[in-house]
Amino acid sequence: MDPFLTFKISMVAASRCFNILLRCKTTFIFSSSLVRGLGNRVPIPHYRPHNYFTCVHLFCPIVSKIVGNYNSLATQAARDDEGMADEFLNQILATYRNAPNSSKERCNAYVHKLCKAGNLSTAIRLLQSLRDNNIFIPNAYNTLLAAAAERNQVDLSFRIFKDLLVFHGPLTLTCYLNLARACADTNDCTALIRYVKQVSDLAFPNNMIVINRIIFAFGECRQIEKALLVFNQIKGFGCKPNVITYNTILDILGRAGRVDEMVLEFTSMKEGGFVPDFITYNTLLNNLRRVGRLDMCLVFFREMDDSGVEPDLLTYREMIEAFGRSGNTREALRLFNDMKQRKIRPSIYIYRSLVDILKKAGKVDLAMSISQEMNSSTPDLFGSKDFKRKRR
Structure with missing residues (x-):
């Protein structure tokens, strides 16, 4: 029988016996020899009002013995896993040169098995041994990083992440998101900053790219305070923030509804000598x-125009819809006309939205006029296919 199943059955049996004895109205004493041998499980009646303490006295040695056996089994199992991992390592080293692809597939499957069993320490030891032999398998590292993140193992996650960064190069967004997820339950800000600084040092001279993506990942995982913590420590990493850094922070604050902080950060951005771009203003306007x-x-839309940053079709669409839905049809129409004067070709969605807004405002004649303009311009309007091509 599986030793771990035996442990579970033994603990359940001991617990049930303990509960039965506690319910007895008669008190009991037990011979220590019976406790050791467990050969005779029939208690000897003796009227003393200390059932609880008697039961504890009886079962402590039993439970200790069961737990001791389990710990011994667990230790032996860990040694067995390590032995199997060493054997597997030797197999991969022997076959990798002649069959690298199949060796990688076998390694991926084995690491997945170790992760599923919760044996992450053996998995990282195996991968780092392969790495030391100039064999680096990114997919296996990604599997291990996802497993470490799921278990909130911060230290292990950063170890894996650093290996990926050094030996694999540019990482996918999934890697950054898994790193952020691993930190979800940690409140140790000092350790977090230390880990991020280590990553920053390894990523030089592209450290600002990596830091920006870490901040973005924390934002995506709704860990806003951690994103702000990293942002505020950038200079301590020996880095300089850039427009992308500020755009990321503005979006994180805006999506969290913290628009006052977003505006203050925008002001700090300009005071720091950074020139807002199209993404900066769109982020402000959207949030x-x-x-x-x-x-x-309206204030930032005008500032955008005064700064020489031209709004695009999507900017106008969102502004027109926002003012129209708020009942300010006059401003919605002004923006619509301004868009056409800038030679920005309207989309069919803007026309339909504007027609609907005007009808709801009771301006039926104007709505009909806009509708006729839309119908006469249909071949030249942007539609869904145009937006799909633009995204690609």
Whole structure:
């Protein structure tokens, strides 16, 4: 029988016996020889009012023995796993040169098996031994990183991440997201900053790219305070933030509804000598629009224009819809006309949205006029296919 199953059965049996004896109205004493041998499980009656302490006195040695046996089995199992991993390592080293692809597949499957069993320490030892022999298998590392993240093992996750960064090069977004997920339950800010600095040092001279992606990943995982913590420590990493850094932070704050902080950070960005770009202004406008701060939308829309940053079709569409839904059809129409004056070809969605807005506002004649303009311009309007091509 499986030793771990035996341990479970033994613990359940001991627990049931303990409960039965506690319910007895008669008190008991036991011979220590019976406790050791467990050959005779029939208690000897004796009237003493200390059932609980008697039961504890009886079962402590039993449970200790069971737990001791389990620990011994667990230790032996870990040694067996390590022995199997060493044997597997030797097999991979022997076959990799002649069959690298099949060796990688076997390694991926074996690491997946170890992760599923929760034996992550053996998995990382195996992969690092392969790495030391100039065999690096990114997919196996990714599997291990996902497993470490699921178990919130911060130290192991950063070890895996650093190996991937050094030996594999540019990492996928999934790697960054798994790293962020691993940190979900940690409150040790000092350790977190130390880990991120280590990553930054390894990533030089591309460390700012990596830091930006770590900040983005924390934001995607709704770990806003950790994203801000890393952002505020950038100079301590020997790095300089850039426009991408600020755009990322603005979006994280905006999506969290913290638009006042977003605006303050935007001000700090300009004071630091950074020139906002198209993405910066669109981030501000989108997040302010979502919380109904249309007055500020107009301020930043005008600032965008004054700075020489031209809004695009999507910017106009969102602004027109926002003002239209708020009942400010006058501003919606002004933006619509401004868009056409800039030679920005309207989309069919803007026309339909504007027609619907005007009808709801009771401006039926104007809605009909816009509708006729839409119908006469249909061949030249942007549609769904145009947006799909643009995204590609």
